[in-house]
Amino acid sequence: MPGQPEQKSTPTYSEAPEVVTPDHQTQGPVSPNSTGQSLPDTMQPTPTNGPSEKQYPNQPDSIGQAPAYDASTSTTAPPEKAYAGQPLPDYSHAQAQAQAQLQQGPGQPQQFYTPSGHPSGYATAVPLHCVQSAPCPVDCPVCGQREMTSVESVSGGTTHGWAAVLCFCCCLGCIPYLMSSLKDVEHSCGKCGAKLAKWHNSGPTAIITSSSAIYFYIFHERLSKRIAHKSHFGTLSAATKPSIESIPQTLFSDEYFTLYDHASKSVPRACLPGSETTDLLFKRLVRRNMSAFSRFPQALVLAMASKTPEQKQSFKAGYLAALDFDVGDLVCGVYRVVVRKRDRVEFEIKMETVDFVQGRLAISFEEISSKEEEEKVVFCSETVMWKRADEVRRMPLERPVLRWMHETAAWWLMDSGARYLADLEG
Secondary structure, eight states: OTTSOOOOOOOEEOSSSSEEOOSOOOOSOOOTTOOOOOOOGGGOOOOTTSTTOOOOTTOOOTTSOOOOOOTTSOSSSOOOOOOTTOOOOOOHHHHHHHHHHHHHOTTSOOOOBOTTSOTTSBSOOOOGGGOOSSOOEEEOTTTOOEEEOEEEEEOOHHHHHHHHHHHHHHSOTTGGGGOGGGSEEEEEOTTTOOEEEEEOOOTHHHHHHHHHHHHHHHHHHHHHHHSEEEEEEEOOOSTTOOSOSSSOGGGSSTTEEEEEEEEEEEEEGGGSOTTSOHHHHHHHHHHHHHHHHTTSHHHHHHHHHOOSHHHHHTTOHHHHHTOOOOTTOEETTTEEEEEEETTEEEEEEOOSTTTTOEEEEEEEEEEEOOSSSOOEEEEEEEEEEEEETTOOSOOGGGSHHHHHHHHHHHHHHHHHHHHHHHHTTO
């Protein structure tokens, strides 16, 4: 029929190497219902005498040459039929996504952005209780949009814990507040700015902080066993009267609320240098203890609040090392000498920031000798703070953390000061 392609003769191959040619040739178009074993045109053998003949080395034909086939056509599967007006499906995009997922692997972070996903551009949203330290897409409950969060580092429990540890150890408590790695992370909506969730910095940092807290607790308990100590809260009475000479007599009434702390350390006189008198050793002890206190966190806070040149000078090591602690001398900004005797030094505690509080700090020693026991020296530190009973504001030592720091500092100064004097003998 005109306009139709002519069907060429299709060779049939048997198991023998010879080519068998059918006796008839099909003319005209091939019916779709045809059950003949004809092969497509691309499978037609190339004439053996042509210049572009292709050969298969393992199957020679009857004249020693193999029939050639089009290399672009597979012989194991029939070609797909294409119908006019029906485009072939494009699987390239799906294959690219599958290949990308295989390459990503299970251990890699999830890729939120997919061009064909959510209209916002993020295929998945992270639940608010699962956010981490990095920005992530979330469904904002305020504006109802899916947006990438904006993050901000804020101080948290880990920051405060490390600040307390560094402040107590080396007076560098401000460092954790400058390090974002020790802070919590606050997530806000990238569209409306509403605060959505907070990621708390924990894990190894919490373990280290807890370990430090346990260490200082054990340190405090061991000090309490090496030091004789007692304390009192409330109204002072004759039974609890401290040995401080400079406190007013009106303090022994119910008009005042008082905090009293006492710590002492007993040392055999034979363990102290015999070449120096006890009062000279006592002056060495006070100099050493006040110099050590000037490097404590409490003293660092006092130094930052100092305003006058006299207050700033009173923290310097050279100034403290030369003091005789005469009446009127200022030590560490807030301690003014009001009583000076051979066996004692009493300081008035005056803090401008807490003017409703008055106090005294007394450092003294007592020589004890008896026939039954060897001679010994008892070094003592006493602290008294008071306020009017109707005052609702709390004194510094009423706060548990500050009281714990005060006890630890006072006990350690007494214990280490006694060892300092004993080491002078060598």
